[in-house]
Amino acid sequence: AQKVTQAQTEISVVEKEDVTLDCVYETRDTTYYLFWYKQPPSGELVFLIRRNSFDEQNEISGRYSWNFQKSTSSFNFTITASQVVDSAVYFCALSVPDYGGSQGNLIFGKGTKLSVKP
Amino acid sequence: DGGITQSPKYLFRKEGQNVTLSCEQNLNHDAMYWYRQDPGQGLRLIYYSQIVNDFQKGDIAEGYSVSREKKESFPLTVTSAQKNPTAFYLCASSIVSGPSYEQYFGPGTRLTVT
Numbered sequence: 001a002q003k004v005t006q007a008q009t010e011i012s013v014v015e016k017e018d019v020t021l022d023c024v025y026e027t028r029d030t031t032y033y034l035f036w037y038k039q040p041p042s043g044e045l046v047f048l049i050r051r052n053s054f055d056e057q058n059e060i061s062g063r064y065s066w067n068f069q070k071s072t073s074s075f076n077f078t079i080t081a082s083q084v085v086d087s088a089v090y091f092c093a094l095s096v097p098d099y100g101g102s103q104g105n106l107i108f109g110k111g112t113k114l115s116v117k118p
Numbered sequence: 119d120g121g122i123t124q125s126p127k128y129l130f131r132k133e134g135q136n137v138t139l140s141c142e143q144n145l146n147h148d149a150m151y152w153y154r155q156d157p158g159q160g161l162r163l164i165y166y167s168q169i170v171n172d173f174q175k176g177d178i179a180e181g182y183s184v185s186r187e188k189k190e191s192f193p194l195t196v197t198s199a200q201k202n203p204t205a206f207y208l209c210a211s212s213i214v215s216g217p218s219y220e221q222y223f224g225p226g227t228r229l230t231v232t
Contacts (some may be wrong), residue, residue, distance in 0.1 A: 009158070024211075028148065033217050043222040045161075052218065091160060095217035105176065106221060108160030 002027045004094050006109035014081055014117050022075040022113045023092030029053075034075045035093040035106065038112065045091065051075065082116045089113045120145045122224035129229045131203075139194045139208035140171050141226045145220075149215040150192035154178060155206040155226075164207075167192055168215040196229065203231045 003026040013019045015023040025034065036048040049059060051068050059066045063080045064116055122143045131137045143150065153161040163176030166184040180195050181200025184190050192211075194201045206228050210221040 004160070010219075016124075037218060037223075043208075043226040045208065045210075047220045047222065048216070050220050075229075097217050105163055105166065106161070108162075110158065110160045 002029075002094055002096055002107045004092050004107055004109035006090075006092055006112050008112045009110070010113045010115070012115045013118065015084060016081050017038060017082050017115065019082050019116075020078075021090050021092075021114065023075045025073050025075065025092070025094045027044060027094060027096055029096040030080070031097060034094045035095065036066065036075075036077050037091045037093065038081075039089040039091065039111070048077075061087065079114075082114075084116050084118055087114060087116045120207055122211055122222060122232065124207075124223055124224040124227050126223065126227060129227055131229070131231050134198045135231075136195055136197050137203075137229065137231075139196065139209075139229070140194060141192045142190055143192075143211045143224075144190060144207075145211055145213075145222065146189070147211035147213050148185065148189070149212045149219075151210040151212075152176075152182070152192070152194045152207055153208045153210065155208060158206065161208060162196065166215070186205075196231075203229060206231060213227060 005024045014052045032053045033049045037045040040046050065078045067076045091111045092109045134178045147184045152164040154193045155161050162178050164182050165172040165184045169197045208226045211225040212219040
């Protein structure tokens with residue numbers, strides 16, 4: 001079975017603090033893809049990153065960084081020096097080939113609501 | 119600007135009425151998707167379409183119907199058979215259907231049924 005767990009329901013930090021959002025996934029497929037999306041209060045999901053199962057290199061994009069560890073089935077997301085504009089719900093998602101008879105369907109975690117206070 | 123539009127942003131209906139949610143994209147994407155989001159929950163897939171005139175049920179298709187007559191459009195009808203229709207509905211698209219392709223989302227429609 002495929003599953004994504006985001007154990008942190010809500011996190012509150014003060015501006016400029018670093019914060020890590022956890023994501024643990026389950027799949028028996030050896031080929032899979034992991035995603036992070038941001039959902040600001042406006043509601044629209046914004047794509048942040050995609051990683052495939054064969055590439056465990058960590059990635060950094062400005063204040064954002066992602067740590068992919070197959071040994072622990074985790075794909076954690078860190079925001080450095082958080083800002084108020086980072087306040088949003090963040091979703092981790094998994095996609096595997098041929099899930100439910102089709103490709104490309106995303107399996108979402110329940111999301112982590114991040115509040116960054118000034 | 120390319121993107122996905124959903125209208126209206128807020129929709130109110132009486133119980134027992136069918137309602138159709140609009141989704142249009144000008145990204146020239148082949149694949150389109152409908153998700154439902156409930157408070158504190160992740161997104162759950164209702165229907166998806168890999169190509170025009172084809173669509174498949176997702177995890178929670180009961181009480182919903184779709185059509186895909188044009189590449190740009192993928193409307194969702196919430197029928198009276200849907201027991202808990204009040205939710206936030208998100209439409210998405212991707213270049214093609216495949217696990218490596220990111221999906222792009224519209225702004226969503228918040229449906230309230232009383």
